[in-house]
Amino acid sequence: MxxxxxxxxxxxxxxxxxxxxxxxxxxxxxxxxxxxxxxxQSPTDSNIDLVKPDQQLISTPIRSNERWNWNWDGRHSEMSKSRVVRHIYLVRHGQYLTRTKFEDQKQLTELGNEQADWAGRALVESKISFTRFVQSGLIRAIQTASIINKYLKFKKIEQDIDLNEGFPFLPEPAGRFADDVAKGRLELETDRMERAFHRYIHRPPPTQTEDSHELIVCHANVIRYFVCRALQIPADAWLRFNLFHCSITHLVFTADGRVICYGIGDVGHVPQERRSIRRPSRDQEQQQQQSVTA
Known part of the structure; x- marks a missing residue:
């Protein structure tokens, strides 16, 4: 019953x-x-702790000014009916030493090495068959890629200095350092990152017969700029979000020109207490420098 x-x-x-x-x-x-x-229940108007914004000034949802550009990568003429896709995994390098003027001394901290190791473990445990491995030309990215490769075991890691860190585009709203960076070299930086963008971020070519999984170890500004460009978000929005060290951003590109973001800055593979987003403290850097020279 x-x-x-x-x-x-x-x-x-x-x-x-x-x-x-x-x-x-x-x-x-x-x-x-x-x-x-x-x-x-909604809070009542009598709640004295309730913040009451000016209804005339409150923002409203923003619509795109333009429709999706199907030829965003200049390859729409190559469009096929294939169902294969390109997976791009953008990994930020680990935490590194920053208080030096010389790029070759901006090496990973002990924490940065740990973070790279966690990323390598996560990537190999994903059981993904990576088809390509690329790194920037800066030492912190090279070290991160090398640690990751202990698990992936690529015979060769490609290197591209166009993936080096830089200031890709004058942001809106501007950062505290935007004016200094904008003096002189901003156009060169934008041109370089645009070259890298079109080199790596595009739909699968007609000759591709299977899904591809490409891994790129580079830098926060590069990744943020690539995400905005790929999703056709205004390029000046790149500074509105940040990425943890050794986080993974996953973009997918279909043959007809669609772009899907599966995740931005995923850092679930790094234990909470070992995550970082900015440079180490001055004391931490001094301790590591002393241990290296001892």
């Missing part, structure tokens, strides 16, 4: 009313939820 059992209602906090659920029970003692609901 089947019958309904109503669970006792309970009060959930001061903002919630009662929550009720009905279970369907049959002769075999199998349970199934028939109905469950929680009703949340």
């Amino acid at each position: 089947r019958f309904l059992v109503k669970l006792a209602a309970s009060t959930v906090g001061v903002l919630c009313t009662t929550a009720s659920a009905y279970l369907l029970v049959d002769e075999k003692k199998r349970y199934g939820v028939v109905f469950a609901a929680t009703v949340v």
Whole structure:
């Protein structure tokens, strides 16, 4: 015999009313939820702690000014009906020493080495058959890629200095250092990153017969710029988000020119207490420099 059992209602906090659920029970003692609901009341205008924004000034959803550009990579004429896709995995390097003017001394910290090792473990445990491995020309990216490759075991890692860190585009809103960077070399930086973008970020060619999985170890500004360009988000928005060290950003490109972002800055493979997003403290850098010279 089947019958309904109503669970006792309970009060959930001061903002919630009662929550009720009905279970369907049959002769075999199998349970199934028939109905469950929680009703949340809106705060009243009498709540003195409630912030009341000016309704005339509050922002509204923004629509794209332009439709999707299907020829964004200049390869629309090569479009095929193939269902193969290109997967691009953009990995930021690990934490590194920053208080030096010489690029070859901006090497990974001990924490940066650990982060790269965690990234390598995650990539090999994913069971993905990577088809290409590229690194920038800066020492922190080279070291990160080398540690990752202990797990992936590529015979050769390609290197491209166009993937080096830089200032890709004058951001909006501007960062605290935008004016200094914009003096003189901004156009050169943009041109370089545009070259790298079109070299690596595009739909699969007509000759591709299987899905590809390409790994690129580079830098936060490069990755942020690539994401904005690939998703046709305004390029000056790149500074509005940041990336943890050794985080993984996953972009997918279809033959007809669609772009799908599967994740930006995924850092779930690095333990919470070992994550970092900015440079180490001055004391940490001094300690590591002393240990290296000892």
